[in-house]
Amino acid sequence: MGNGKVIVSQFVTLDGVVEAPDGWAFRFGPKRVAGDDFKLGSILDTGVLLVGRTTWEVFSRRWPNRSDEFANTMNRIRKVVVSRSAPALDAWSNSSLLDGELVAGVADLTREQDVVVFGSASVVHALAAADAVDEYRLLVIPTALGAGERLFVAPVDLQLTSIEKVGEALLARYDRTARA
Helix, strand or coil, X not given: CCCCCEEEEEEEECCCECCCHHHCCCCCCHHHHCCCCCCCCCHHHHCXXXXXXHHHHHHHHHCCCCCCHHHHHHHHCEEXXXXXXXXXXXXXXXXEECCCCHHHHHXXXXXXXXXXXXXXXXXXXXXXHCCCCCEEEEEEECCCCCCCCECCCCCCCEEEEEEEEECCEEEEEEEECCCC
């Protein structure tokens, strides 16, 4: 990859489920999506948001209709959509399709900026399988579901870099361990 990092930002349950966060991540109130709980800060001003088509469709219905400071940031950031089909991208400003194959396209993006992946489990799984994720920022919601799509589908070694309480959740930041 380039100079930028690939940062995966995910809502996750205590038992590792990432599927359908609208059904469980917001049990503690709508503030869960009202600000920068993933502590991305200036990365949201200089980086690019990478999402799969389904996540983009959900976000494109949610963010353009809001005008708070964080929504303005989400609406302003460059968005790159991973999709085999060509959805109409005019519903959310600064959106474009990823050119070419996922891993190569992300490598091109990281040559100049950080890439933040929100949601989009299939995109995360493909990037993780290619050892292309540099950092995970996991907002761990205090609930366990017992079933559902998991964030990690293969073994991975990570190093905890920080953990902090964010409302009722914990923000755990992990870097991948050095490669052999």
